[in-house]
Amino acid sequence: MRRLLHALILGLLGAGIVHIVVLFLVPEFSERDAWSRLAMASDLYKMTRLDAEAGGAPVVKSVDPMFYAAACRFDLADGLVRIRAPGEVPFWSASVYDRSGHNIYSFNDHNANSEKLDAVVLTPAQMIDVRRDLPAELQGAIFVEAPIEEGIFVVRAFVPDDSWKPIVSRFLEQSACELQDY
Secondary structure (H helix, E strand, O other), X not given: OHHHHHHHXXXXXXXXXXXXXXXXXXXXXXXXXXXXXXXXXXXXXOOEEOXXXXXXXXXXXXXXXXXXEEEEEEEOOXXXXXXXXXXXXXXXXXXXXXXOOOEEEEEEOOOXXXXXXXXXXXXXXXXXXXXXXXXXXXXXXXXXEOOOOEEEEEEEEEOOOHHHHHHHHHHHHOOEEEEEOO
């Protein structure tokens, strides 16, 4: 009886460990991660609305209904990427994620030189080249030096009430994710 109880406890402990390991590995082996969902919804360097407000099913379910979001996938091997959005909204935030979904950098409208979104994502090597001769059009942009090759840029905008919905939607729909050659 004692041996049976010992074997049962060891079996349950082993099953618990295996279960926890599998849960941690699911995102690594999942084909339905954010990168894959965005790839099915749009091409590289194209801003895509993530929320259901844009029509149809959401690409990625939002945790907070008070925020609308858009994202674009990029490949820094092609060159640096510039993200801009005209207009003003009550609050916006932006994040850069690597292909696996790990957050590399985040900032918001309080970190920007103006309330307009203007950011450049580039590798450390590209940053050295840009610093040598900074183009006038990039003056005032937020530079995100990312040690990645492929990534996702996500913009979130706050919708305080229904009257702001069209303004925030326009802000996200007019945002641009462009490959730049410098």
